Amino acid sequence: MNGKKLFRLVNAVFWLAVLALVALDTFDTRGVRLEPPPFALGSGQAASGGHCSGR
Amino acid sequence: MPWFFRLLLIAGGLAGVLAVAYAAGVRQGLLTLLGIGFGAVLQGARFGFTTGWRDFIEHRDPQGLWAQMLLMVLAAAVSLPLIAGSGGELVGAVAPLTISLVLGAFLFGAAMQLADGCGSGTLYKAGAGAPLSFAVLPTFALGSFVGASHQPGWIALGGLPAVDLLAWGWPTALALTVAGCGLVAWLAGRAQAQSAASQPAASPTPTPQDAAQQVMRAGTASFVPAAETARAGSRWARRWWLGALLLAALYGLHLIVAGQPWGIVYGIGVWGAKIASALGWSPVGDPFWGVEPHATRLAEPLLADITSVTNLGLLYGALAASRWNGPADFRLPSNRRLIAACVAGLVMGYSSRMAFGCNVGAYLGGIASASLHGWVWFALAFAGSIIGVRIRRRIGS
Numbered sequence: 251m252n253g254k255k256l257f258r259l260v261n262a263v264f265w266l267a268v269l270a271l272v273a274l275d276t277f278d279t280r281g282v283r284l285e286p287p288p289f290a291l292g293s294g295q296a297a298s299g300g301h302c303s304g305r
Numbered sequence: 306m307p308w309f310f311r312l313l314l315i316a317g318g319l320a321g322v323l324a325v326a327y328a329a330g331v332r333q334g335l336l337t338l339l340g341i342g343f344g345a346v347l348q349g350a351r352f353g354f355t356t357g358w359r360d361f362i363e364h365r366d367p368q369g370l371w372a373q374m375l376l377m378v379l380a381a382a383v384s385l386p387l388i389a390g391s392g393g394e395l396v397g398a399v400a401p402l403t404i405s406l407v408l409g410a411f412l413f414g415a416a417m418q419l420a421d422g423c424g425s426g427t428l429y430k431a432g433a434g435a436p437l438s439f440a441v442l443p444t445f446a447l448g449s450f451v452g453a454s455h456q457p458g459w460i461a462l463g464g465l466p467a468v469d470l471l472a473w474g475w476p477t478a479l480a481l482t483v484a485g486c487g488l489v490a491w492l493a494g495r496a497q498a499q500s501a502a503s504q505p506a507a508s509p510t511p512t513p514q515d516a517a518q519q520v521m522r523a524g525t526a527s528f529v530p531a532a533e534t535a536r537a538g539s540r541w542a543r544r545w546w547l548g549a550l551l552l553a554a555l556y557g558l559h560l561i562v563a564g565q566p567w568g569i570v571y572g573i574g575v576w577g578a579k580i581a582s583a584l585g586w587s588p589v590g591d592p593f594w595g596v597e598p599h600a601t602r603l604a605e606p607l608l609a610d611i612t613s614v615t616n617l618g619l620l621y622g623a624l625a626a627s628r629w630n631g632p633a634d635f636r637l638p639s640n641r642r643l644i645a646a647c648v649a650g651l652v653m654g655y656s657s658r659m660a661f662g663c664n665v666g667a668y669l670g671g672i673a674s675a676s677l678h679g680w681v682w683f684a685l686a687f688a689g690s691i692i693g694v695r696i697r698r699r700i701g702s
Binding site for chain 2: 253256257260261264268271272274275279280282284285287288290291292293294295299300301302303304
């Protein structure tokens with residue numbers, strides 16, 4: 251297999267894996283449905299998402 | 306038919322945004338769209354935090370550092386008044402000055418040079434198809450997951466409490482942030498001038514080595530002309546300042562939509578924890594993943610997590626930008642380089658949790674939030690990068 255074919259194959263496998271994992275997770279947690287307001291600013295709710303800074 | 310391919314790329318992105326909005330709400334859809342913007346700008350402008358630092362360390366080229374400081378100033382100018390006036394709806398990235406921050410930032414700075422990308426760099430290069438970043442991403446996720454689990458233990462080692470300059474009012478906080486960024490930019494320019502004075506002028510035309518290095522850096526094609534390999538002594542390349550402007554705009558929008566600054570490694574850690582859960586690991590009793598709000602993040606769909614959806618969007622945005630002008634170019638790294646990058650990815654993931662984030666969550670987010678930990682992170686990570694660049698030279702490409 252030449253380099254270009256390998257490159258395309260690895261890219262395809264990567265994106266298929268990403269989509270499959272997201273789909274599996276979405277299916278597995280389908281009972282949980284949360285819908286925050288579209289914009290945090292003006293929502294009247296305190297920010298509560300997880301962040302790298304440790305919150 | 307490049308227009309048809311471009312249309313497909315745009316349609317693919319919009320379909321993804323709509324799918325996320327349908328599955329997890331309008332906010333998550335908007336964040337995916339912003340993530341696509343982040344990825345497109347990072348890849349399109351080749352806005353690398355790692356590369357910017359390396360260019361300065363190796364060639365005294367300050368352009369990347371200048372762009373980063375411009376980004377910090379603009380992001381702070383947008384976010385500080387918003388955070389101060391939001392009444393808690395918006396929060397900054399504020400963290401304590403712990404021993405773990407010092408150790409973690411130093412390790413991260415060294416590792417990111419070996420992995421050829423920080424948190425955002427690894428993601429956008431993986432999205433664009435860079436083979437090295439494909440290899441780094443899984444170990445980064447594992448390191449981030451384990452590092453998060455150990456984070457409470459590292460914090461318990463002690464340190465100083467968080468210093469939030471916003472407590473003195475946003476005008477003062479912004480003035481101090483601008484002064485800090487200005488000082489760094491001035492020092493970088495001065496170092497360049499001193500270096501130029503002691504060396505013969507650089508060649509005005511890019512050498513084959515420059516071109517090869519450019520391909521290695523990007524991993525793929527981009528809509529930035531390859532000839533734009535500005536070296537020390539030349540003008541400030543457009544890609545740098547334009548990238549900073551666009552990233553600052555996206556950063557502000559992200560804060561308004563998400564309520565928190567742009568982050569990367571938290572989401573990657575969640576991915577690692579989700580995979581570990583699927584393999585039988587239980588977060589119950591874990592000092593990090595077993596407590597709120599992280600336990601809820603694990604129980605909720607991945608698409609409900611803020612950093613996860615921006616990360617996914619970023620991957621796609623980088624893919625779209627790298628294929629905008631046709632098929633991507635690439636170069637396979639040596640096995641030695643690949644193994645070193647995988648180990649570096651593991652270290653990077655782990656240390657980013659010790660240090661409260663990567664270049665985006667701690668460096669950009671911290672400084673733009675007027676938190677002192679962002680400056681400490683910068684100093685230590687830059688020192689680590691000096692070591693990392695030396696190790697990288699020994700390993701080769």
